[in-house]
Amino acid sequence: MGSDYAIEAEGLRRTYRGRTGWLRPRRTEVEAVRGVSFTVGRGELFGLLGPNGAGKTTTIKMLNTLLLPTSGSARVCGHDVVRQTREVRRRIGYVFGGDRGLYDRLSALDNLRYFAELYGVAPREQKRRIAELLELVGLAGRERERVEGYSRGMRQRLHIARGLLHSPEVLFLDEPSIGVDPVAARELRRTVGDLAAAGTTVLLTTHYMAEADELCDRIAVIADGRIQSLGTPAELRHHADGRRVVEVEAYGVPEAAVGALRGLPGVRETAIEERGALQLLTVQSDAHVDVQGDILRELAGIRLGRVTSREPTLEDAYVAIVNAARPPEESREAIVNAA
Amino acid sequence: MAIGGVLAYRALFNWTRPAIFVGTLLVGPLFQLLFFAYLGRQLQVADDRFYVVGNAVLAATLAGVFGGTLAVGNERRYGTLGHVLLSPRSRTAVFLGRALPYAGNGVLIAVVTMTVGATLLGLRFPVGAIPGLLLAMAVGSLACAFFGLTLGALGLRFRDVWVVSNVAVALLLLLTGVNVPSTALPGWMVKIGEFLPITHAASAARDLAAGHGLAAAAPALGREALVGLGYAILAAVLLKVFETESRRTASLETL
């Protein structure tokens, strides 16, 4: 085919219109994606990374023809996603995370057979292809069981097998590792890596940093409906260049104390992560300022655990990018009154 | 003829939407009434009054049976069953209190169905009969709501409450003598019908609509009230039993 790129997106925007309330219906408008442009080369493994609600799924659904863009355009394998829907659909596979999207009361085999028919896989190829895929995702031997008895990880793998039935050129993976245990997630990453190595273009959305770092050739960090940064994992890491990170284990840090930390001279970002009773406080600062003393002074009186100082990682870079994108006031939802 | 509302159970979660409410609870029973009335005319089984009055009273079952089931089912669906069962207030009172709105809803539906049905078929009732008819509908609706609670309690035990309630609605249609005159039904079916809500309320309402006066209808109304009371007690006992049991086996959330 003519195009050099597997995916081309130009200025994609998507607005959702909805209604809330029935006594006094109000029309709501949410701008989920506001101008996203990027290209993905053939055979590339491209990551869309961002917090929940950043617009990842909306972007992927515009590219895979499930949603029409409000404006902008996109092509997959050179075919327009709005006008040449069927051409696009023939060439793509779509897999999303979670345990929905399968026929629960059918066996895995029946699910795969049904979709093989829908995708027009030639009858005499079906048997071989299905067996091959069951082997690939490690479900061989259990294919005659009903899906309702499957674990989340098994369903996820069946999803992937289903998405690959017609040997798509481009595979869209939307948060595939959501709710999957760590071992299964590692298996999943290996499968995805293998697919890309075999020449399938993969567009992966995730909010797991490690997953993106390990798998992706390039990553677009998306937040607030826009791409905030795009590059190889190594390039993205530069966003945290010239910084230093202090990590403090603490118990019961009040909001006010976190706010005070943010105000310290030299401090660039703060993040707090709950780990059971323990809180992990991450403070990024300019590398040339030693803020550790100040931090401990601010946290005086609070029970602390280990305090460490380290070089920034990709995750810190990600935090820096996403925080920079966050508008001062969350004003994404515009509510228009209507009769 | 029994499936009406079978899949309505899926709509129930959206009852708060006006279209669903009107569609399921007002228009549905009206068509049911017309269906049986015309069928009755065609087959010369009974006259319009028989069908209008009977089906109007029967219309209350949808609200009562599904509502009562919902009262218990929703608690479980939203995971609040534990909180309700463990609240210090009398659990029985909490649940019985929940049946009342559905009974009220039932009366409303019955009144609308009867008014519109009678208007469409050109049927007139004596004005003096109206208070009595309202009373019959109220008693019938309340009995239905308690019946619904009983089914809801059974639903705690049998995983799918909607199977129970849909089957119940189907049986009510057949056994209450609303659409097939009880004289035409075999004796054992009539016997079962006597222990179901609506049967007596419908027969009382028919007496009233025929202008026989409240005194003539009183015994049937009394029997209907008795049936309702029976189900109220049964529901309370079942809830108590299942609650104790579920605490013992810790199956409250997984039931």
Add this chain to the structure above:
Amino acid sequence: MRTLRMLALGTLAHVKQMSRSSFEVTIALVVPIVQATLAVYLFRAGHERHALLQAAVGAGLMGVWSSVLFGSGGAIQNQRWQGTLEMIMLVPRRPVLVILPITVATGLTGTYALLATLAWGRLLYGIRLDFVHPVGFVVAAVVCIVALGMFGLLLASTFVLMRNANALTNTLEYPIWLVSGMLVPITVLPAWTGPIAAVLPTTWGARALREATTGGPVWPSVTVCLGISLLCLAVGSISLTYVERRARAAATLALA
């Protein structure tokens, strides 16, 4: 050939998926008995004792309609809830080819209601199953079921877009039973319902079955039924294509 194969296997998959729901199974066990009983006693109470077989057939057909009506509306809502609606709309096929197997499957599962009602009629009430045109009956039944599946497609095309199609579904059961004269042709209905009845495939399907049961020219009714249904299929197909595009614009394919 390939498309036919896809339609057939798709229908089979959906029949499997539908008929394995414990809810459907329980309802399917109870409802035909109630339907048969109600019909039989109504006919006995009236002056139609001789027409009990006709009553059983009519009651069974009513079951088929219920299955198609709730199935076609409910199945699509179900696809949406299971998250499979997006998956099936995403295949490189015309929407009609994807949805038709679902609606035909609802007709096929409804066949069970027809057979069960007849069986219970025979078992409980000793109704003798002597059809005037046995072959005609089988053909009419098959046509009727496929026809209702196509009619279901037309309903489905509106249901894909409406998140609360249930409101419509719940009100459409009795009127269709009544107007198409499924249990018995109702001559006492107001005259204005006549034209409505004439365009409903259910009317002609019911008529064909009745003619095969008690005698009459089966084939013209079968032909009209099939013709109207094909028209429904055509309109439904066009409307589905439009609806799919609307759904992509309005984002109603995902979970409601």
